[in-house]
Amino acid sequence: MTNLNDSVEFAPANPLDIVEQLVTANEWPADRSGDEELAAYVEGHWNRYHLWFTWREDQGVMQFSCAFDLRVPDHRVSDTCALLTLVNERLWLGHFDFSAENGIVMFRYALLLGAGVGATPRQVEDLIEVALNESERYFPAFMFMLWGGKSANDALTSAMLETVGEA
Numbered sequence: 001m002t003n004l005n006d007s008v009e010f011a012p013a014n015p016l017d018i019v020e021q022l023v024t025a026n027e028w029p030a031d032r033s034g035d036e037e038l039a040a041y042v043e044g045h046w047n048r049y050h051l052w053f054t055w056r057e058d059q060g061v062m063q064f065s066c067a068f069d070l071r072v073p074d075h076r077v078s079d080t081c082a083l084l085t086l087v088n089e090r091l092w093l094g095h096f097d098f099s100a101e102n103g104i105v106m107f108r109y110a111l112l113l114g115a116g117v118g119a120t121p122r123q124v125e126d127l128i129e130v131a132l133n134e135s136e137r138y139f140p141a142f143m144f145m146l147w148g149g150k151s152a153n154d155a156l157t158s159a160m161l162e163t164v165g166e167a
Contacts, residue, residue: 013118015062016055046139060114066131067106082152087138107131
């Protein structure tokens with residue numbers, strides 16, 4: 001594949017600088033522990049979300065996760081994985097994942113920036129917006145399954161029920 005930017009010199013930029021500006025502008029609690037990692041918290045409608053950004057300059061990738069403030073009990077791990085599969089079939093960008101080590105569900109995405117190509121503020125805004133929208137959309141399904149005792153199929157169906165009209 002031909003690289004159209006071979007003759008153009010780009011200064012590599014750390015995308016976490018853009019993330020930090022966005023987090024500060026939104027007044028979200030955050031902690032930047034260095035050039036490679038930034039964590040922030042966002043209050044959603046259903047849940048408090050932990051946003052975690054990691055920059056791997058050597059790979060030109062910014063990894064991002066949006067974790068639920070929700071622990072999955074050991075006896076519901078297989079049901080959680082079944083629900084993750086059903087939810088992921090509906091997604092166009094990113095995916096939901098389960099951390100067995102921490103017992104949490106999270107939305108994950110990796111932004112491939114390549115050598116010397118920086119992220120744009122719009123890319124970072126879109127990344128966070130997609131993650132929060134998808135997390136808000138599917139969090140009720142996990143609540144129905146974990147707290148309501150529903151199966152993965154029933155939990156997803158209940159969460160995706162569209163209401164019509166006004167009360």
